[in-house]
Amino acid sequence: MTEFNQNRDKKEQNNFKGRKFALKITLLGNPAVGKTSLIDKYITGTFKTNYQPTLGVNILTKDIKLEEENSIIRLLLWDLAGQEKYELTRKMFFQGSAGSLLVYDLTRYSTFESISSKWLEDFKRYGRTDGEYILIGNKSDLKDLIKVPSEEGKRLSQEIKAVDFIETSAKSGENVENAFRKLVSKILNKNRNKLE
Numbered sequence: 001m002t003e004f005n006q007n008r009d010k011k012e013q014n015n016f017k018g019r020k021f022a023l024k025i026t027l028l029g030n031p032a033v034g035k036t037s038l039i040d041k042y043i044t045g046t047f048k049t050n051y052q053p054t055l056g057v058n059i060l061t062k063d064i065k066l067e068e069e070n071s072i073i074r075l076l077l078w079d080l081a082g083q084e085k086y087e088l089t090r091k092m093f094f095q096g097s098a099g100s101l102l103v104y105d106l107t108r109y110s111t112f113e114s115i116s117s118k119w120l121e122d123f124k125r126y127g128r129t130d131g132e133y134i135l136i137g138n139k140s141d142l143k144d145l146i147k148v149p150s151e152e153g154k155r156l157s158q159e160i161k162a163v164d165f166i167e168t169s170a171k172s173g174e175n176v177e178n179a180f181r182k183l184v185s186k187i188l189n190k191n192r193n194k195l196e
């Protein structure tokens with residue numbers, strides 16, 4: 001699996017003769033857990049310290065080349081605002097989502113509790129029934145402030161049958177690429193027969 005650099009590899013992408021398809025991925029979680037920051041880090045490698053709440057939804061794309069499949073996948077990353085006031089509009093954005101990153105903030109326990117009480121429920125209710133999700137504990141760089149032990153994250157991910165549990169830092173970049181790749185790999189493996 002190779003991530004394209006959006007600008008540098010444009011030519012290679014345009015000349016590509018294999019299969020191309022798109023995959024919609026949503027990011028869910030309470031306000032300020034770091035959904036936008038994870039996407040920014042993944043796509044551009046940048047990190048902003050100041051918090052700018054997402055307004056409604058933001059859609060970004062990232063192309064990934066699968067050498068072994070001779071395919072290019074365009075990831076459509078739907079960054080959904082976590083704030084309560086977007087509750088109604090958010091529901092409309094789930095349609096067709098093949099998978100989700102369920103994100104909580106390792107330094108705020110309430111954001112962890114919201115995963116099972118809210119975000120997973122929403123995904124199951126409004127998303128695809130065969131959708132996959134990965135559990136993400138973000139802000140792992142804030143070591144002294146961590147309130148949710150890794151064991152609890154691991155336990156929850158098993159309980160809710162998530163693809164995996166990963167602790168990330170959108171600041172340092174730790175595990176960010178890994179998180180997106182794991183989810184995408186799982187979705188692709190599951191749908192392999194449909195792609196052929």
Ligand SMILES: Nc1nc2c(ncn2[C@@H]2O[C@H](COP(=O)(O)OP(=O)(O)OP(=O)(O)O)[C@@H](O)[C@H]2O)c(=O)[nH]1
Pocket residue numbers: 029030031032033034035036037038048049050051052053054055080081082083138139140141142168169170171172
């Ligand atoms: N230290 C640290 N700060 C982070 C990390 N990820 C995000 N932040 C900070 O947390 C704040 C919120 O990040 P956002 O990415 O905007 O959060 P969000 O989940 O998109 O929030 P909404 O759009 O309101 O739903 C910002 O001030 C970020 O700089 C991280 O891994 N480590």
Ligand SMILES: [Mg+2]
Pocket residue numbers: 035036037052053054079080081082
């Ligand atoms: Mg945001």
